[in-house]
Amino acid sequence: MADRDPGELSAADPASSRQASARGILRRSLSHIAAGTTDMAPGPMPLHASVYTDEARFAAERERLFLGGPIVAGLSGDCPESGDMFVFDAAGPSIIVMRGKDGMVRAFRNMCTHRGAKLIEEAEPWSGRGARITCPFHAWTFDNTGHLIAQPGKRAFADCAIGARDLIEVPCAEHLGLIFVRASGSEPIDAATHLGDFAPVLEQLELHRAEPVKKGVLEAGSNWKFALDTYGEGYHFKTLHASTIGQTHHNDMAVYDAFAPHHRISFPDRSLDAHAEADEADWPQTEYGGVHYVFPNTVIFFGALEPGSYFTQVFRLFPEGAGRTRCQFAVYAPFGITDESYRATVEAAYDGTATVVDEEDYRVASHAQTNLDHAPEDFSVVLGANEIALQNIHRSIAEAIGMPLPEARSA
Ligand code: FES
Ligand SMILES: [Fe+2]
Structure with a gap:
């Protein structure tokens, strides 16, 4: 994994800070595009299936994380x-x-x-x-x-x-x-301590300016962590999202930064390919930020509808039982609703995403949950080195609830 751009957090105002940050992500994205690589963990990580099915673990998560911990409301x-x-x-x-x-x-x-x-x-x-x-x-x-x-x-x-x-x-x-x-x-609640060194990254998003446009609930028939995992890797884009994100984004390619237990992960858009040979001075100026994960259950995606026109999506995932998830999904105009046509576009970003999440990501999660519920006792899933965000999420959750990850069959 490459280091973060040192300039990205020191810019004087949020907009130039977002631009510096996006430039750092773009630089790293283009190097992955050129080499066909992605940010990776040192190796794969087996994860015992009971992490998704065990009632005692679910009870500890609900107690320690969702009732006892600070949660984004x-x-x-x-x-x-x-x-x-x-x-x-x-x-x-x-x-x-x-x-x-x-x-x-x-x-x-x-x-x-x-x-x-x-x-x-x-x-x-x-x-x-x-x-x-x-x-x-x-x-x-x-x-x-x-x-x-x-x-x-x-x-x-x-x-x-x-x-x-x-x-x-x-x-x-x-x-x-x-x-x-x-x-x-x-x-x-000491929010500054909770966010730690992720705070300056979130600050760039100017979330205090975001104006809500549309909100709703998405349901998955899976453990909340299985649903959460779907936001942390681009390895499934080409297959699961063949007609949507798979068309617009590189498969299995991500720029990842840990601010443990939080993270930011960005998935390179295919439109970036056009700049692979260009001089850095000619690169487009964007503010694209990608997925910002606030531990333990909140995913904030800052993206562009079209150049210069942004939206913020917030997914907050909650367990409704060991094998059921309720996702509170909301879409915001990051810097306020400027006019009705912009509002309609941001609303469309809700509808389009809700359909993909519901019909693709949560569909797979729900079926997988049924399998995991009936898996052989020694079965472990395996998180690839390319699923680095997931590896760290599971480690952080296990640590926060004070329950070590169960012994898993080797990768
Ligand atoms: S329960 Fe009596 S006033 Fe609320
Ligand atoms: Fe997905």
Whole structure:
């Protein structure tokens, strides 16, 4: 694996930083195109099939990663103004994320403190706005900082201090345009520490400017990690995506950078071939960034619809059981929606991608899961040296849940 371009993280403003970054990726892509190579791990890695099927491992992942860890609940643009709110319920308990009148984003259990009714009955990706939330059961009312501000029939609660019945707050942090929530537990979120040296790379994307265009849910009948694996290698483009990405992108070719446990991976477009012989000064100026993986379950793809016209796709994968995945998928206009025709193009980027993911990637994942569920006891899948991102994802997850990867048959 080549080193990152040293200039890419030091540019003064995000746009030139993205361009420097894209230039570094282009340089490495062209060298792979010329040599027919890809960034690789030192060797293949066997992975015991139980990583995808074991209930105890799934329980540990849900507990340690999805309930106990910081998870991306959305982007700043999902609740840009005071009073904006959205539901985040994919990690476990239903949570309301809302921006208060002081501009701060907070997260609360979507649970009335009277008798536990659900305040907002809609599921993710619901979003809305309002200065207050009124419980549908007996109309207790809370403001957008979680304070209980009205109780009908208040005299019946004479000994019940109103302040003691505010909404139950859960840890939440807004950083670099990402909103992180810890669904269970009270430890504050240190997003900068969580992102580590990946932060400057994400900062280039200016995620705080992204405006949502379309959101939905994709389902896979597979373990969440099998679905996640499909975002980390381009080895399947030519076969599985023969009529889509396989046409436009090089197969089995990637530029990969680890910022453990996160990573960035870019897949060279065939249109780059035209520049293979060109002088670097004549290369096109792009801001293409590729796939940005935020541990443990979020994939942010920054790409171009056409030169100069970008979109950001965010896939957040959640386990619904050892063998079921719910993916919250959203597409954003990275720097705001400039006009209706641009909005329509970004919307089309949602529809096209949702179809490919659903009918191709998740189809294969679902069938593979059935096989793995019934695989011989000693069966291991093998992650090739060319599937380096997957190797590192599985190692990082195993480490984070404190369960070593099971002994696997040698590659
Ligand atoms: S449960 Fe919400 S007001 Fe009664
Ligand atoms: Fe794919």
